Amino acid sequence: MALTALALCSCALLKLGAAPIASFEEGTAEAEVAANLYPSTRDALLSVHPWGFATGQLRLPRLAASPVADYDHAFQLPADFLRGISTGGVPYRIAERRLHASTDEIVLTYIFRPAEADFPPFFDQALIARLAAEFCTPITESTARAQLLFKLADDEMRRARLIDAQQETAQALDRFPLVEARG
Known part of the structure; x- marks a missing residue:
């Protein structure tokens, strides 16, 4: 129930x-x-x-504005994002509710709020x-x-x-x- x-x-x-x-x-x-x-x-x-029931994968949309330093691109985190788990081995940092990485495309495995x-x-x-x-x-x-x-x-x-x-x-x-x- x-x-x-x-x-x-x-x-x-x-x-x-x-x-x-x-x-x-x-x-x-x-x-x-x-x-x-x-x-x-x-x-x-x-x-x-x-948790298996709260883990998802999503190809993140790239934002037009680039990070100030360290990484080349910023990506929009999903609205239900709670915690990042993996980007398939791509180095990244989460800052200011955005994911920063130096790749053109990124798939995030993350914990969401079901x-x-x-x-x-x-x-x-x-x-x-x-x-x-x-x-x-x-x-x-x-x-x-x-x-x-x-x-x-x-x-x-x-x-x-x-x-x-x-x-x-x-x-x-x-x-x-x-x-x-x-x-």
């Missing part, structure tokens, strides 16, 4: 023993905390790992656990409880990363010098 931003926040609030929210604008402390902490927490969690409906269940659970930890201190004023929730969120994140990593073919080792040295 695909969850919305509101449903993800409500699940996190329920984990705290707080009331779920019906709207981010309802005027309660829970709604204010959720509205302010959700976007940055979601983006941070998406950015820390190259819609909440596209989050897989394992990521939903990691995000809910992290949101509960983030919401804990402002709502309950219990730092000890928040520390426990952060530990549980880290465990849930490890589990989600493991599941995500199992959704692609493992890379084979074509050549391994230590084995070759044994003869």
Whole structure:
């Protein structure tokens, strides 16, 4: 079942023993905390790992204006860009929301912000656990409880990363010098 931003926040609030929210604008402390902490927490969690569901490739459009120094061309980053992963071996730098490189054409592999409906269940659970930890201190004023929730969120994140990593073919080792040295 695909969850919305509101449903993800409500699940996190329920984990705290707080009331779920019906709207981010309802005027309660829970709604204010959720509205302010959700976007940055979601983006941070998406950015820390190259999730298969949030990784894309795109040929970037070259901009007319060149960078001031170091590289020959500037390219427009996508609107949903969170973090760059690779340009296929081409040296680059990301500065001022543009990618700079000395090539005429570039394909960027990057982390993007998918819609909440596209989050897989394992990521939903990691995000809910992290949101509960983030919401804990402002709502309950219990730092000890928040520390426990952060530990549980880290465990849930490890589990989600493991599941995500199992959704692609493992890379084979074509050549391994230590084995070759044994003869």
